[in-house]
Amino acid sequence: VSSPLDTLKQEFAARRAERLSELRALLERAEQQDGGEGVRELRAAFHKLAGSAGIFGFPRSGEIAREGEQILERAVDENGSRLPGAIAAVVGRLVRSLDEEAGVLVPGLAEGPIALLIPGPGGRVDAFERELTAAGFATRIATCAEAPSLCPGASTILIDVDASGDGYALCRRLSEIPNASATRILYSDGPSAFDLVKAHESRADRLIHRASDLRTVLRGRRLTASDRIAGRILSVEDDSACGRAIEAVLKSAGHSVRMLSTPEGLLEQLSAFRPELLLLDCDLPKVHGFELARVVRCDARHESIPIVFVSSRAEQVDRRKAARAGGDDFVPKPFAPEELLEVVETHLRRNRALRRKLDADPLTDLLNRSASVSAVDDLIQTAAERRSGVLVAILDLDHFKRVNDEFGHPTGDRVLRELAAHLQESLRACDVAGRLGGEEMVVAMEGASRDELLIRLDELRSTVPIELPSGKVTFSAGCAWYPDDGAQAGVLLKRADGALYAAKTGGRNRVVAAWTLPETPA
Amino acid sequence: VSQERILVCDDDDDVRAVVALSLEAVGGFQVEQARSGAEALELYARSRPVLVLLDVQMPQLDGPSTLARIRALPGGHEVPVVFLSATTRRAEVDRLRSLGVDDVLEKPFDPLALASRIRDILGRRAA
Numbered sequence: 001v002s003s004p005l006d007t008l009k010q011e012f013a014a015r016r017a018e019r020l021s022e023l024r025a026l027l028e029r030a031e032q033q034d035g036g037e038g039v040r041e042l043r044a045a046f047h048k049l050a051g052s053a054g055i056f057g058f059p060r061s062g063e064i065a066r067e068g069e070q071i072l073e074r075a076v077d078e079n080g081s082r083l084p085g086a087i088a089a090v091v092g093r094l095v096r097s098l099d100e101e102a103g104v105l106v107p108g109l110a111e112g113p114i115a116l117l118i119p120g121p122g123g124r125v126d127a128f129e130r131e132l133t134a135a136g137f138a139t140r141i142a143t144c145a146e147a148p149s150l151c152p153g154a155s156t157i158l159i160d161v162d163a164s165g166d167g168y169a170l171c172r173r174l175s176e177i178p179n180a181s182a183t184r185i186l187y188s189d190g191p192s193a194f195d196l197v198k199a200h201e202s203r204a205d206r207l208i209h210r211a212s213d214l215r216t217v218l219r220g221r222r223l224t225a226s227d228r229i230a231g232r233i234l235s236v237e238d239d240s241a242c243g244r245a246i247e248a249v250l251k252s253a254g255h256s257v258r259m260l261s262t263p264e265g266l267l268e269q270l271s272a273f274r275p276e277l278l279l280l281d282c283d284l285p286k287v288h289g290f291e292l293a294r295v296v297r298c299d300a301r302h303e304s305i306p307i308v309f310v311s312s313r314a315e316q317v318d319r320r321k322a323a324r325a326g327g328d329d330f331v332p333k334p335f336a337p338e339e340l341l342e343v344v345e346t347h348l349r350r351n352r353a354l355r356r357k358l359d360a361d362p363l364t365d366l367l368n369r370s371a372s373v374s375a376v377d378d379l380i381q382t383a384a385e386r387r388s389g390v391l392v393a394i395l396d397l398d399h400f401k402r403v404n405d406e407f408g409h410p411t412g413d414r415v416l417r418e419l420a421a422h423l424q425e426s427l428r429a430c431d432v433a434g435r436l437g438g439e440e441m442v443v444a445m446e447g448a449s450r451d452e453l454l455i456r457l458d459e460l461r462s463t464v465p466i467e468l469p470s471g472k473v474t475f476s477a478g479c480a481w482y483p484d485d486g487a488q489a490g491v492l493l494k495r496a497d498g499a500l501y502a503a504k505t506g507g508r509n510r511v512v513a514a515w516t517l518p519e520t521p522a
Numbered sequence: 523v524s525q526e527r528i529l530v531c532d533d534d535d536d537v538r539a540v541v542a543l544s545l546e547a548v549g550g551f552q553v554e555q556a557r558s559g560a561e562a563l564e565l566y567a568r569s570r571p572v573l574v575l576l577d578v579q580m581p582q583l584d585g586p587s588t589l590a591r592i593r594a595l596p597g598g599h600e601v602p603v604v605f606l607s608a609t610t611r612r613a614e615v616d617r618l619r620s621l622g623v624d625d626v627l628e629k630p631f632d633p634l635a636l637a638s639r640i641r642d643i644l645g646r647r648a649a
Contacts, residue, residue: 004543005633012536044579051608052537054630062630066610 012056013102019049020095020141021125027091027143028121028164030083039083043072053098061097064090092146099140113155116182117141118170120160127211128158128187144170154182158214159204161188161195168202175203185217200346230254231348232381234275236263236292237310238284242333246279246310249337250344256385263287267295270302274374274381277347280327282311282318290325297326304354306347310335361435363413364420372434376444376489379432380482383446391453392492393443393479394500395419395460398508400439406470415473418466426460442493443477450481458511474509476500485514525552527569528640531562531588532577532606540633541575541606549637559583563591571601573644575627578607578618586621593622602647604640606631 023045030038046069053062068090075084115137119125125141132139142150144164151157151174159174161167171184186204188195199207206217233255237243243259250257258273260266263284269275278296282289289309296302309322312333319330329343359371367375376392383390397403397419404412416439423433423443432444443460445453457479466473478499480492495514503512528551532538535557542553554569556562560583566574574592578585585605592598605618608629618626624643627636 004547005540008536008540008543011539015536047579047608048534051606051629052534055540055633056536059630 009056012052012058016058016098016102017125017129017139017141020091020098021119023049023091023094024119024141024143025122027087039072039076042083042087043069043076046072049094058098058101061094061101064094064097068094088143088145089149091143092149095140095142095146095150099138113137114153115139115156115158116147116150116154118144118147118157118159118163118167120162120164120167128214131211131214132156132158147174148177151177151182156185157182158185158187161186161198168198168204171199171204172202185214229345229348229352230256231276231344231352232256232258232273232378233277233279233344234258234260234266234269234273235279235281235310236260236266236284236289237279237281238262239281242281242310246340249340252337253341253345255344256382263292266292267299270296270299270305274378275305276351277344278305278307279344280307280309282309282313282322290321290327293322293325293327304351306351308343308347364417364435364441366420366423366441367432367434369434369436372432372436372442373489373493375432375434376442376492379444379446380487380489380492383482386446388446388448389450389453389484390482390492391445391447391450391457391479392482392489392496393457393477393511394436394493394496395441395443395475395477396500396504397439398474398476398504402470403468403473407468411468415466415468419464419473419475422464422466423460426463450484454479454511454513461509461511476503476508477511478503478514479511480514525550526573526644527552527554527571528573528575529554529556529562529565529569529571530575531556531559531580531585532575533557533580534577537577537606537629541636544633544636545640548634549640551637551640559585559588559591562588563595566592566598566601567595570597573602573604573624573640575604575606575640576623578605578609586618589621589623602643604643 026038026042026045030042046065049065050062050069053065068087071084071086071090075082115132117125117128117132117139119141129139137156140150147170157174159167159171163170167186171186174184183205184203185206185208186199187208189209196207208214208217233250235243235246235257237246237259238261240261243261247257247259258269258275260269280289280292284292289311293307296305296307306328307326308329308331309327310331310333311318322330328347331340331343359367361368376390379390397415400412403415419441420435423441427433427443430446432442434442436442443457445456447453457477461475461477464473464475478496478501480486480495480499482492485495486492499512499514499517502517503510506512528545530538530541530553532541538555542555545551545553554565554571556565559580576585576588589603592601592603602624605623605626606629607615607618607626609615615626624647627639
């Protein structure tokens with residue numbers, strides 16, 4: 001008996017989210033009606049859970065449900081069915097207790113990072129829960145009232161913008177909780193531009209409008225607190241005090257910064273430093289910031305670089321002039337550090353998102369060839385500043401032609417996509433993954449230790465999760481190290497390619513490092 | 523020998539499943555399941571159970587109302603009926619007993635002990 005009984009218990013555990021969402025729907029209805037029939041229905045639901053939870057190995061949850069039932073019973077007896085405020089906290093405790101007891105019952109259930117899900121009225125919970133579970137999260141569903149107390153334990157919070165009337169306000173409130181480092185994702189089923197603005201103002205990390213967007217957010221980009229955006233920023237500022245302030249603020253947030261006190265050298269720096277954003281002082285001697293912006297915009301290569309003006313003159317008329325000159329934003333002097341960072345990071349994010357679209361390989365969604373090469377160059381730039389190194393690797397699927405011949409091109413494409421997904425999931429957000437063409441991909445990782453990165457590369461190789469009827473799919477890889485093997489992406493890729501050849505001739509399904517090969521004449 | 527049939531009526535799927543499992547696997551009964559009072563009345567007429575287990579709080583036809591209708595059916599006035607109740611109020615338990623049932627079993631119950639409690643109740647009747 002014990003085994004079928006365990007199965008029933010586990011099914012009960014698995015369905016606890018369903019029960020909670022029923023309970024929550026009733027709670028919300030009772031809140032809206034402020035009493036009456038809703039309170040009675042809610043009491044009946046607590047009563048039911050008080051009776052059943054204990055049978056299925058959730059004795060403490062049963063007791064909490066009983067407590068809820070009694071609170072509501074008193075409310076009905078004493079004050080004509082007004083909803084007591086204490087009941088939301090009881091639901092919060094019930095959520096935690098059900099999860100804890102489920103963790104005892106079903107080993108492994110309570111492990112993993114916690115995602116908090118705050119649905120709207122009649123919100124679709126299932127699809128989100130599936131995505132979160134697939135991404136390895138233990139999901140807890142909460143109401144607006146419970147969210148603040150559950151928030152500190154969560155690493156991701158998903159909020160329906162319609163939750164209890166205002167998901168934005170909740171998002172903002174959660175962002176202000178000390179030590180809450182969770183990624184805040186807002187969900188709206190048809191977001192307008194207005195929603196996006198509100199999402200930004202409420203300090204959301206992302207606004208999504210489909211459950212499947214969540215997959216992209218959670219897998220493609222590891223959204224964690226440490227994954228703050230850091231970009232290369234070039235600032236032209238003639239006031240030295242102000243320049244030092246800008247430099248300090250940006251560097252403190254992890255950005256790479258280059259400062260110019262005069263416009264001379266700007267064009268050289270645009271090519272050499274390859275900034276992702278330009279901060280221009282409006283009141284430069286000789287040449288005005290607006291004119292400088294026009295000059296920059298004349299060059300096709302810099303058409304899309306975000307330009308942010310910094311100026312002590314922030315009248316409406318100046319802002320309009322700035323916009324006409326091709327400026328994207330305007331920060332008035334004196335500025336608050338957070339204000340500068342918010343503006344800069346917003347533009348960095350947006351521009352990267354746009355660039356990602358242009359730079360994507362359509363089949364695998366990795367970077368395309370040219371974007372890969374410049375991303376590797378960017379990484380080298382970062383490494384040069386940090387005095388670290390970059391491991392650049394070329395990956396080539398083994399016997400890929402045979403896959404296409406035997407199983408057809410759709411299968412070949414699927415293998416490429418799955419390998420790309422494997423790379424995306426295994427790499428850090430700051431690593432580079434691209435497709436050079438055919439079955440050749442590039443991976444680049446920045447770090448201090450060459451050997452550590454080599455181990456990570458070999459882990460990528462040994463953990464490829466793709467299986468075909470003909471056997472496991474494998475790849476060979478060759479890699480090279482900046483600075484030892486070269487200082488440019490082109491050179492490093494060439495060296496990596498030589499090592500790849502050695503990996504192929506050496507028997508495939510292996511990683512060969514260029515620095516282990518005998519010197520070859522360049 | 524045909525198995526003794528027990529009719530279980532509860533609107534909670536999980537509770538019904540665990541009661542059925544307990545009575546079938548431990549007690550060796552055959553269990554008929556009803557999701558509502560109305561379904562219980564229908565099944566009762568067809569299956570002629572040796573005992574009826576009735577949940578108290580159910581939408582539409584609740585436990586006591588279902589009991590009253592069973593009592594009005596042919597042979598229904600003498601079939602043992604047991605309430606399953608999640609109440610902890612003494613007064614409520616007394617009220618339920620006064621409706622003419624053989625016992626009131628409290629929820630939560632121990633699923634492994636349920637079958638022997640039902641056996642006891644049937645034994646008391648036979649004695």
